[in-house]
Amino acid sequence: MAEQKATFQIWRGDARSGRFREYTTEVSEGMVVLDAVHQIQARQANDLAVRWNCKAGKCGSCSAEVNGHPRLMCMTRLNQLDLSKPVTIEPMRAFPPIRDLVTDVSWNFRTKLGIRRFTPRPPEADGTWRMSQVDVERVQEFRKCIECFLCQDVCHVLREHHLFDQFVGPRHLVYAAALEMNPIDTENRSRDLKNTHGIGYCNITKCCTKVCPEGITITDNAIIPLKERVIDQLYDPVAKLFRMLRQ
Amino acid sequence: MPEYETHDHDVLVIGAGGAGLRAAIEASAAGVTVGLVCKSLLGKAHTVMAEGGIAAALANVDDRDNWKVHFADTMRGGQYVNNWRMAELHAKEAPDRVRELEAWGAMFDRTKDGRILQRNFGGHRYPRLAHVGDRTGLEMIRTLQDHGIHQGIDVHMECTIIRLLKDGERVVGAFGYERERGRFKVFRARAVVLATGGVGRAFKITSNSWEYTGDGHTLAYDAGADLMDMEFVQFHPTGMVWPPSVSGILVTEGVRGEGGVLKNNQGRRFMFDDIPENYRSQTADDEEEGWRYTQGDKAARRPPELLTRDHVSRCIVREIKSGRGSPHGGVYLDISWIKARLPNAAEHIRKKLPSMYHQFKQLADIDITKEPMEVGPTTHYIMGGVRVDADTQMSTVPGLFAAGECAAGINGANRLGGNSLSDLLVFGKRAGEYAAQFAKTQVAGAIDARQIDEAAQRALEPFARGTRGEGPYQIQYALQDMMQDLVGIVRNASEMQRALHGLEELRARANRAGVGGHREYNPGWHAALDLPNLLTVSEAITRSALERRESRGGHFREDYPSRDPGFSSFNFIVRKNPEGGMDVAHAPIPDMPEELRHVIEEMG
């Protein structure tokens, strides 16, 4: 990709209204979408609002929808996109817009508070805990989450049905799974998962797993085992038997 | 009169990285009300990017390790201009701080017997870094965040402090704006903790994010506090150099800890060519011994790739300048070669260095399990910062505390990898504890409306000039280019004099910067407000560096290439004089107690 120009349609607006505006800028080898946005911001639109921090896929700040796909802008190379057409960049649509590419994700922070915190069992005599690497690794997969909220953005329960009051969303199910599968945690969150976290709303479409930039197998490794726990612990033995037979 | 919202807290913590979060948790545990302010969303601070690990002498992997060795390593790395008391506290308390993280839910990688695993890192004699693959910072910040949100701390996200408020000599609050609506906020507090991180954005090639504009340094300086050691900037040896848009992004030292080697374009492991005298007895004689060290052989000594960062950076610069660099102006860092030694090398690399694998694959189309990376030095960390009391972390201004990267002392002339994350925990905790203690002894101070008016007025000036003024980004880029060229890895007097003139011109330009649009989430405006901070820290770095007519740690002068014992007995400090100019002065280093001197001798 030698020096060339590309066109970007960037959503500009706020909570009241907004529209796509077109910007053309030079692009060069290795550029990512966030670079293009920054270049436009520096040269053509100083006030173009965008969140970012690390520029290396580590902080989860730069989530947006690029050509309709939920992505981290800093990890989306321009050479993966068709530059013969304008590239559209818009904010995550499941959350209320604040300005341009920045959305109000504060619901996520409030929701997390509602999940029962880590409660370890007493440590061993030397004040520490022994844990095996295998047990740790299972949980580490979930702890890779960078809170980009892209999974929340695509989950239809939130995006289309707006059940923000009743469903904590895949991110927080991953969070709950990390706690529930932590070998030294003693809390039990099954009742909450069923009653207040709304795990039943998830119908395992796996859209969240597909967009997770950290490659967390959200549905298979976090949500399904949590659903099984809920069933095991809160429903009658017949259901349990039924599930065992099915396996 | 500007409009603003007022918030009252006993302790206000500015910054929500590791240091700020740890301080807020501690202050809150001491029973005072706590406010926590940060420029980004919670959990996105720089700490999230840390990769390699947290240094603490847990002695889980090598039982010869203890606080004394860690202390001696830190002092040697800092070339003995560290605040020895801070280095001592740090080495002694880091293990407890790491174990405490585990009690709050952190999940570190494990040893075979189920304890916290530790890895090798540059300048640390034994495997000492507790880690989680190469995403230790994420684990740390998330643990502190998830614990902290249940402690009753008031968090003000996406809010930037632009001025500290004083009542007489004492700091009694802070003034800032929130990004979303651009509205002003006044925070009244009995004690304020700065935990704002670093200054990397003053340079063009950096591993640091937009947040690193030296805000805390400047807030403290403007409030009359001393800054110390500002000439000591760490240039990390291995940043990405290609493609251009990612240049500067960090390649963790963990790559070398796991056996990665540096080579020039002739295939030579050039690090063996220049081993400093004071590290010779600790460095491997040959490649074989170096490899054995990375694989945990206790009888082996470390490979020269794991010498301190300042030294490795200069060796890389030498290779590049002598025409032995890689095609894109770096050198080669190769971890793929270990396939000659390990059966499942590719899998091993992906497991030990997952985010490096990912980063190169996605951003540079390079598979690090198969081919070498191209790397070069990148501005990474500042050892200098607010001068604080070692035990309490209080600055020279009453009521103002500082911890983490924005405070000075523990690292001296050069920081060892992994010592920052532990620094954040040890001194974040101390700052929180002593700020709370201080707050309890104070009555609320008076807020001076004039200080608020003045700050608000200055903050709105860029709008008054509108788009007729110069764009703030252009000024920022010009500053970064200049600092990179004139006050970078290799320095000399005449270039730094030029930089001082350049800074004056840039300050004049910054005073003419203008932005269009309105106050709601307007990054152009934010960039304009960051400029004075970048200018202040750049000037502090340059003035201190001019005065230090020797080379030591992160500071290298080609006109004074060797270390001069005459500069061993004091630190340089800068402070604002009554006319508003910047003074540079000496602060003598107190004599080290017999006991600690003994530790250093004993440890070689």
Ligand SMILES: Cc1cc2nc3c(=O)[nH]c(=O)nc-3n(C[C@H](O)[C@H](O)[C@H](O)COP(=O)(O)OP(=O)(O)OC[C@H]3O[C@@H](n4cnc5c(N)ncnc54)[C@H](O)[C@@H]3O)c2cc1C
């Ligand atoms: C890529 C990378 C890898 C690293 N790896 C390691 C490692 O493996 N081991 C290690 O020990 N160290 C490592 N470091 C260094 C270490 O991560 C940092 O030094 C450390 O995280 C700094 O923490 P902090 O708490 O001081 O500040 P930060 O985590 O940077 O937090 C600063 C906070 O201050 C806030 N802030 C700043 N200015 C203002 C203002 N004006 N108003 C309000 N809020 C403000 C910011 O929003 C942020 O919340 C690494 C650094 C980088 C860049």
Ligand code: SF4
């Ligand atoms: S699998 Fe469940 S949580 Fe994930 S997107 Fe589908 S419904 Fe939402």
Ligand code: SF4
């Ligand atoms: S689970 Fe994945 S997609 Fe969801 S917030 Fe975490 S990192 Fe993002």
Ligand code: FES
């Ligand atoms: S900027 Fe951090 S994930 Fe994109």
